[in-house]
Amino acid sequence: MLAAAGVLLLTACGTPATQAGPAAPPAAAGGGEGAAPVVRTASGQVRGTAQDGLRRFRGIPFAAPPVGDRRWRPPQPATAWTGTRDATRSGPVCEQPASPELPRGTPRSEDCLTLDITAPAGPATNRPVLVWVPGGGFLTGAGSIHDPARLVRAGELVVVTVNYRVGVFGFLAHPDLGRSSNFGLQDQLAALRWVRANIARFGGDPGAVTLAGESAGAMSTCSLMTSPAARGLFRRAIVQSGSCLTGHPAGALGPGVGAVSSWQPIGTVQGTGRALAERLSCTGVACLRKVPADQLLPYTAQFPMVAYGTGLLPAEPAAVFAAGKEAAVPLLQGNTRDEHVEFALAAYPGGRTAAEYSAALRTAFGAAAPRVERRYPAGDFPSPIAALGRVFSDRDWICPTGESGRLHARTSPTYTYVFADPTAPTTSGRPLPGTVRPATAHGSELGYLFDFPDGPALTTEQRALAGQLVGYWARFARTGDPNGPGAPAWPRFGAHATALTFGADSVRTVDLNAAHHCGLWF
Missing domain, CATH: 3.40.50.1820 (Alpha/Beta hydrolase fold, catalytic domain)
Known part of the structure; x- marks a missing residue:
């Protein structure tokens, strides 16, 4: 989860809509060993798998595909479907450069706002929930490659692994967008809201959610600890290999590389977005939304930055911790x-x-x-x-x-x-x-x-x-x-x-x- 042009890397994103299959009757969330469990979410039914004492549901949309006019907009509610959706496979990860952590041949797409759920078999309810945000420097990453079976079995937990937009697709800002940015963090927030609304149907307790992440996932977690919009959506936090005070002095990430912080004022990130538009001969975001994803991807390393001074992060997270105003959670x-x-x-x-x-x-x-x-x-x-x-x-x-x-x-x-x-x-x-x-x-x-x-x-x-x-x-x-x-x-x-x-x-x-x-x- 490292290192390109003096910036940290991360890992994130998920899967497109899969074809709805034939309608199936509602089934108990528990299901038997080997029986395909079916659960009704707020958007429609999903059919997962049951094996080795675990129930798994993969590739569930928690938001609408952020494509076309929805590129660089806050995530919108997932589109409802009819019938029963196949939830046996994770979909493509969010658009990102190749990285050694991703298995070779892993599909990538802008249509990626999905999550995977792993839960113990059996009829128990109100199990604690852990929502995992993967790392990758805000440039790469995928929740779907993390198999949480050991955590699920050890703690009788329901574990949700999340995919979110990264790089130029997740963290671009531009004056045309006003003070809106951090679309990757907004995706994480949408996933938490989805969990609050739906996780009880998978045996989880929406009032006992732990938000957890590593590297940029950790920095995302501590950032959301400072966000007024995230209050009440999680009760505990796990922050691995990253904090809201993490930063690097000159030379730490390479000769000639200046001091680096993952958090920047919104104006700084807007300036980078404006320069990208000019580079691509665009006058603004409306034009950029028409640029094919593969033409934007070469510029993704310019956007490993979380903007503050926004609606989601009104203040720099380090300052919020210093003032003792972050969420008071274990x-x-x-x-x-x-x-x-x-x-x-x-x-x-x-x-x-x-x-x-x-x-x-x-x-x-x-x-x-x-x-x-x-x-x-x-x-x-x-x-x-x-x-x-x-x-x-x-x-x-x-x-x-x-x-x-x-x-x-x-x-x-x-x-x-x-x-x-x-x-x-x-x-x-x-x-x-x-x-x-x-x-x-x-x-x-x-x-x-x-x-x-x-x-x-x-x-x-x-x-x-x-x-x-x-x-x-x-x-x-x-x-x-x-x-x-x-x-x-x-x-x-x-x-x-x-x-x-x-x-x-x-x-x-x-x-x-x-x-x-x-x-x-x-």
Whole structure:
């Protein structure tokens, strides 16, 4: 979930309308093993699958296709259908560039606003609901490739994975659109509203929704925690590998790349949209709506930006957290130990010498660089590039998460973790080079929570740790507290900055400030 032209990547989007099949009588949401369950939604009936103790419904539209005149507009209600819709397959992901996380040949389309639902078999109702927002830097991503079977079984949860518009299709702004932008976030909001209206029919409790996401999905989640429009749509939040304080100093994402933040004033994003229109010889958005998607896609990397000063996000999310005005919901948050290691490798593929490491610190931190280098001497690491990855992992990721957790803990229970299993596979499947190992890369905990197409099988030891993670996450989604019998105690995060570290051979508490030099950064 990385890295193009100095910006973060993400993953998102879903599936077009499928053909309605012949009408079928309503069926109980439970259904028997192997029987095709049928559920009536507000838009029409859907037929899913039942196997291995799970019911699955895929490719359900939560909004109308955002195509034609609906491109760059807030999502509209899904069009009703007659008969029973086939909900056995996920549809195409939202238009996006190719990425290593997507299986080869995955269809892509602008007609993509769908969600997948996985629920336990059986007639139980009022199960807790977890709504998953995938990552990918606001440029790529797909909820449909995340198989939540382990979470569903461990917690008796109903899990909803969401597809939403990304890149130029999801985050363009333009003066013609007024202060409207963040169409990808608006899609997530529409999905939450769909869940509130429909999830009880799938056995879920609309009053017990946890909003969760990783990377840009985490940044989306914390952004919606600050949005007045999202209040009351979720009761708990999980924020993995990203926070509303995450940002990068000059050089962190490559030579010559300036400081980067995912949140920008609406005027800045409008300026980028206006420049795109001029590049394509358009006078405004009406013309841009007629441009074929494949002609817009090459410009998508210009729009990894969430706009604030809009109706959805009136203020910069970091400022809302600082003021203590975000949604007062229980929060589980954390990072991998070496979030930035793959970003550093991508930014500096030739590595760094000790002198170049010092120069990179001067670029990033100016007069404070000697103080940073004293805390992070290159000789303490396998290589200078490993040292650079460690600096930016702490400064850009882990300590901002800690600070946002400290702020949030003033009003709500907060639990913080660091995932530190260096044996965990990377999201791309490519092993890290020896110059930076041992390290635990961005997104590497995802394979411990979800199954992925063509994903590597976990070892016996990794499966044991995965079982612990799944247990904590499922208990949090059920109760707002990850603790439970037989599991190491996970203390609340607050002034003492005590986090839980998930290592290859132990789960233990750690002082986040001491372990990651957060006093240097905040």
